[in-house]
Amino acid sequence: MKYILILFFVFSSVFVKAQELQCSVSVMSPSVQGTNKQVFETLQAAIIEFMNGQKWTDNVFSGEERIQCSILINIKQIISVDEFSGTFQVQLRRPVYNSSYSTMLLNYIDQDFAFKYTEYEPLIYNPNTFESNLVATLAYYAYIIIGFDYDSFSKEGGSKYISMAEQIVSIAQNAPQKGWKSFESRRNRYWLVENYLNEFHRPLRECMYDYHRNGLDKMSSKAEEGRAEILKAIEKLRKVQREKPGSFAMQVFFDAKSDELINIFKESFSMEKGRALEVLSECDPANVEKYKKAFTGN
Structure with missing residues (x-):
């Protein structure tokens, strides 16, 4: 029994190290009154297990390498005893x-999120079929999270995982x-x-890599050089804006980056700030x- 327990903990440790995501999850329902909210606590625990226990890639991650992300589900309406609707917010750092x-x-924040869930129902992902909008949405954002993270470490490094999210979209068409x-x-x-995945947005994905690897990752030791690289990176976005003005991907980028960009450049010298x-x-x-x-005081 002693050796069995040792083996159990060894394999458990290997299993934990193999997972990619360290995802915190919160399921809230502040606008829903007069109902048993125990189901939402059960749902929250099930989503944590699903996101963090699933093997999403072929790569092996150590504990400190796991991707830091969070999901906030805000239940706004109970449609029936097992059907709910609300919003789905995903953050990735x-x-x-x-x-x-x-x-x-x-x-x-995904504004169109409706799903069915029965308390203690297992969340099982089958990549070849659409069985649950809840599971499909979770798997979709898991691959988006991984794809975005990989794009920031290597040029278009997340293509495989964004394509896997695209496969979920295709299966979910009905x-x-x-x-x-x-x-x-x-x-x-x-x-x-x-x-x-559109060719028009390639400069945006190039920006994701240059901004982070050539820019932010240098700033602790070479602040001015890193800031200059970030400016070069965002200049690539002009091509996207001129060809696809107001694109969704550009909005998503700036929703994450606008405040950070202000903090990066507000203390810069006047020409670079301009x-x-x-x-x-x-x-x-x-x-x-x-x-x-922020930049001019006007």
């Missing part, structure tokens, strides 16, 4: 080399729930993978007033 700082890669079809919206799960303001005003017009105030 990446550590910056030789620092205690972590940078936001993704901060997105799903009754929203979020999977091109005609429902220009800003949903369909368009996120379409944008990232260039940054010019680029950001063109590529992220939704936040132009925020950039002007």
Whole structure:
């Protein structure tokens, strides 16, 4: 029995090291009144197990290498005893080399999230079939998280996993729930993978790599050099904006990066700050007033 227990802990340790995600999960229902919310606690535990216990890639991760991410599900409506709707927020952070700082890669709220769940129901992912909108959505964002993370470490390194998210979109085309079809919206799960795999958005993916590996990862030792590389990286986004103005992928990028970009350039010298303001005003017009105030005080 002693040796069996030792083997159990050894294999358990190997299993834990093999997983890619360290995903925190919160299921909230502040606007839902007068109902037994125990099911949401059970759901939260099931999602934590699903995201962190599933093997998503062929790569082996040590504990400290696991990808830091979070999911916040806000239940806004109980449609029936086992059917719910609300929002699904996903955040992804990446550590910056030789620092205690972590940078936001993704901060997105999916507004069209409806699903069925029965308490204690196991969440099982079958990549070849669509059996549950809950499972499909979780698996989709798991691959998006991994794809975005890999893109920040190697040029277009996340293509395989973004393509796997695209496969889930294809399988989900007959799903009754929203979020999977091109005609429902220009800003949903369909368009996120379409944008990232589209040739027009290659400069954005190049920016993801250059921004993080050549820029942020250098800033702890060579701040000015790293900042200059970040400016060169975001200048690549001009091509995307001119060819695909207001694209969904660009919005997702700046939702994660606008505040960080302000912090990076607000203390820069005037010429570089002016260039940054010019680029950001063109590529992220939704936040132009925020950039002007931060960089010029007006």
